Amino acid sequence: GAVVSQHPSRVICKSGTSVKIECRSLDFQATTMFWYRQFPKQSLMLMATSNEGSKATYEQGVEKDKFLINHASLTLSTLTVTSAHPEDSSFYICSAEPGQGYEQYFGPGTRLTVT
Amino acid sequence: GIQVEQSPPDLILQEGANSTLRCNFSDSVNNLQWFHQNPWGQLINLFYIPSGTKQNGRLSATTVATERYSLLYISSSQTTDSGVYFCAVEGHYNNNDMRFGAGTRLTVKP
Numbered sequence: 001g002a003v004v005s006q007h008p009s010r011v012i013c014k015s016g017t018s019v020k021i022e023c024r025s026l027d028f029q030a031t032t033m034f035w036y037r038q039f040p041k042q043s044l045m046l047m048a049t050s051n052e053g054s055k056a057t058y059e060q061g062v063e064k065d066k067f068l069i070n071h072a073s074l075t076l077s078t079l080t081v082t083s084a085h086p087e088d089s090s091f092y093i094c095s096a097e098p099g100q101g102y103e104q105y106f107g108p109g110t111r112l113t114v115t
Numbered sequence: 116g117i118q119v120e121q122s123p124p125d126l127i128l129q130e131g132a133n134s135t136l137r138c139n140f141s142d143s144v145n146n147l148q149w150f151h152q153n154p155w156g157q158l159i160n161l162f163y164i165p166s167g168t169k170q171n172g173r174l175s176a177t178t179v180a181t182e183r184y185s186l187l188y189i190s191s192s193q194t195t196d197s198g199v200y201f202c203a204v205e206g207h208y209n210n211n212d213m214r215f216g217a218g219t220r221l222t223v224k225p
Contacts, residue, residue: 034212038156043201044215091156095213101145101205103163104213109156 002028004096006107013084013114020080021110023094029074030096034104035067038091050077084114117142117206121216128192128223136187136219138202146205146213147178149187151198158201161187192223 036044050056050071068080118141178185
């Protein structure tokens, strides 16, 4: 099946710094990529949807200036958490799909801890 | 937006037992997927099943789109089946983003 990778898998950073997370579709082109956040013992919550070459669409309550998303190519999307704070500590998961209505493929996730 | 409800929220089984997990959704869907999240957080894609029935080993799933529900069957459960099972749907009018249910936490005891 299709593979989506994320890097890094785990990151610890200090409060006030920025962290970039990469999401790559390894063997298919993804017209759309999605970013989710999951707090402990909770479900996945969609943060934003990104289409290659256009601005991301953010869900209500997600600050676009804090969570910068770049989808520069059909195989790579990045999420940058700017000026991270302890409350941003979470599990971030990306997904990618070859086209609307197709199966979505999920990355292994990135665990962010802000100290 | 589309609502997704999963039941039961928690389920404890003895090894070897069978179980049925349910996912109800509030609107027409283009896509429905079942996932198993392992203890390391990885989402394992079990089924892509916007309609119909599929089987994969001890697991099978059925989606009745007209009645807006999907069922995941686990037969002869094993301790390695433990974890959280999520149902996620892409609503027909959702602009292709997936909405997750709250999940069912399954514990299989030896």
